Amino acid sequence: MKLVLKFGGSSVGNGTKISNVCEIVKKVKEDNQVIVVSSALQSTTDELLELAEDAKKGKINEKIIEEISHRHHGAIKEIIKNNEIQNEVSGIISELIEELKKTVNGVIIIKELSDKTEDKIVSFGERLAVPIISAKLRDIGIESKSFTGGDVGIMTDDNFGNASPLMKVTQHNVKNNLSELIEHTVPVITGFIGATQQGDISTIGRGGSDFSASLIGMCLGVDEVWFMTDVDGLLTANPKIYPTAKTIPQLSYDEAVEMATMGAKGMHARALEPAKAANIPVRIKNTFRPDGDGTLINDNVIVKPEEITKAVASLNGLAMITIAGMNMVGNPGTAGEIFGMLGRNKINIIMISQSISEANITFLIKRENLRKAVSVLQVSLLGKSSVTDVTSDDEVCVVSIVGAGMKGTSGVAAKLFTAISGVNVNVKMIAQGSSEQNISFVVQESDLKQTIEAIHKEFKMD
Numbered sequence: 001m002k003l004v005l006k007f008g009g010s011s012v013g014n015g016t017k018i019s020n021v022c023e024i025v026k027k028v029k030e031d032n033q034v035i036v037v038s039s040a041l042q043s044t045t046d047e048l049l050e051l052a053e054d055a056k057k058g059k060i061n062e063k064i065i066e067e068i069s070h071r072h073h074g075a076i077k078e079i080i081k082n083n084e085i086q087n088e089v090s091g092i093i094s095e096l097i098e099e100l101k102k103t104v105n106g107v108i109i110i111k112e113l114s115d116k117t118e119d120k121i122v123s124f125g126e127r128l129a130v131p132i133i134s135a136k137l138r139d140i141g142i143e144s145k146s147f148t149g150g151d152v153g154i155m156t157d158d159n160f161g162n163a164s165p166l167m168k169v170t171q172h173n174v175k176n177n178l179s180e181l182i183e184h185t186v187p188v189i190t191g192f193i194g195a196t197q198q199g200d201i202s203t204i205g206r207g208g209s210d211f212s213a214s215l216i217g218m219c220l221g222v223d224e225v226w227f228m229t230d231v232d233g234l235l236t237a238n239p240k241i242y243p244t245a246k247t248i249p250q251l252s253y254d255e256a257v258e259m260a261t262m263g264a265k266g267m268h269a270r271a272l273e274p275a276k277a278a279n280i281p282v283r284i285k286n287t288f289r290p291d292g293d294g295t296l297i298n299d300n301v302i303v304k305p306e307e308i309t310k311a312v313a314s315l316n317g318l319a320m321i322t323i324a325g326m327n328m329v330g331n332p333g334t335a336g337e338i339f340g341m342l343g344r345n346k347i348n349i350i351m352i353s354q355s356i357s358e359a360n361i362t363f364l365i366k367r368e369n370l371r372k373a374v375s376v377l378q379v380s381l382l383g384k385s386s387v388t389d390v391t392s393d394d395e396v397c398v399v400s401i402v403g404a405g406m407k408g409t410s411g412v413a414a415k416l417f418t419a420i421s422g423v424n425v426n427v428k429m430i431a432q433g434s435s436e437q438n439i440s441f442v443v444q445e446s447d448l449k450q451t452i453e454a455i456h457k458e459f460k461m462d
Helices: 015-029 044-056 061-081 083-110 113-139 168-178 209-219 253-261 270-278 334-344 365-380 411-423 445-459
Strands: 002-008 033-039 142-146 184-188 193-196 201-203 222-230 250-252 280-286 295-296 310-325 351-353 361-365 388-402 428-430 438-444
Touching: 002 015, 002 209, 015 033, 015 113, 015 334, 033 113, 033 209, 044 083, 044 113, 061 083, 061 113, 083 113, 113 142, 113 184, 113 193, 113 201, 142 270, 142 310, 168 209, 168 253, 184 209, 193 209, 209 270, 250 253, 250 270, 253 270, 253 295, 253 310, 253 388, 270 280, 310 445, 334 361, 351 428, 361 365, 365 388, 388 445, 411 438, 411 445, 438 445
Parallel strands: 002 033, 002 222, 033 184, 142 184, 222 280, 250 295
Antiparallel strands: 193 201, 280 295, 310 361, 310 388, 351 361, 388 438, 428 438
8 A cells, every 4th residue: 555644743752752653654655655755853843933933033043943953853863773874963953053043044134024935934833854764764774865845746835824735736746756766765745844945945734734644644645644643533523611522433435524623632624625635545543552453434324213413512711792783784705804904904704694674793813813803893884884883792603413424314413502591501603504514603712511411411422
């Protein structure tokens, strides 16, 4: 088989974890061709973002640079026994750290942080990680080479910070660059990173490492893509809220997307796009218990009578805004004006509900954007349009039930809301898409735990 193994930051957090990753690759490599895609070492990306912000303010954060350097050089000394390989990779890391310093100093000198420069700074996380993983593989006797996403041919537009791959040219490049190489070598490739047509480093944005792995899998026509993380697979509920939640053995692509969109740990929703397009199965597996089957995601829609719903997911850190006004009734363009205004201010809408009376529109955004959103709406709408009131609630969360078995099945909503009312929880907002594979609703954050417990028991997900 031909496999892509993507390892997240929690899987490559330090030297010991990198050694564990390499042992997994060694075992899988015995009977398969393997391509490795890696995130940055744990905490490194956040530190690089902080470093960039400090540089924009005219300050070089020497402490962060030292911590990053120490983390990576320490991992090399800890796990690589061959002196020649150790010296080689140490030199690569030292050169990258020097390049990082020069990039940061450039920001300080011009007192400006462009999106392109921020992408370059953030890219050092993955660029520092992959040479060490590749070196450790060679240290244990596996032929390996490290690459950036741009090196292997992932070409993107120049929307720095959230770049989109140019699919046709990327497919051509990746296939040409890797098809023969993987017959005898394990390439270790940076997730999250591509390159523009001008050769500038770009980052693919949220879920970029998962997306990179899925994209490379599509380009090479692999048999499966494995997302190796720190959970056993996708679970029937958040285990921090519902400790007895179980691993879901199988999901369809659409079911998995619904769960990932709701923040299910182990995968980003965007990651499934290339795999689904090429009909490549995806597995969510635990790096620290790699022998488990995890969760298999493919195009099979398996519906059992006892599994109308497969999971209950939740999303925190949200705020709810309600726009109201009797003059909104029958007034075309009000919703377009509201959402266009928020879009121009880069505020993403997560969920929307509108009453049939048209007298109010309610929607959810990230809590961190609440103050900005309310200010923009009040300044732009009150006294100048049909809107007469803008109210908000910053202590809400979304709960969703997910499952292909809901489609065409009567009584699911009744069963759901009966269970919730049984624990005296008030529902503040409801939405369901035409796919019928998800019912989402809003409750107060203080009611989240008892809501999930009631649903999990009602639908017998244990």
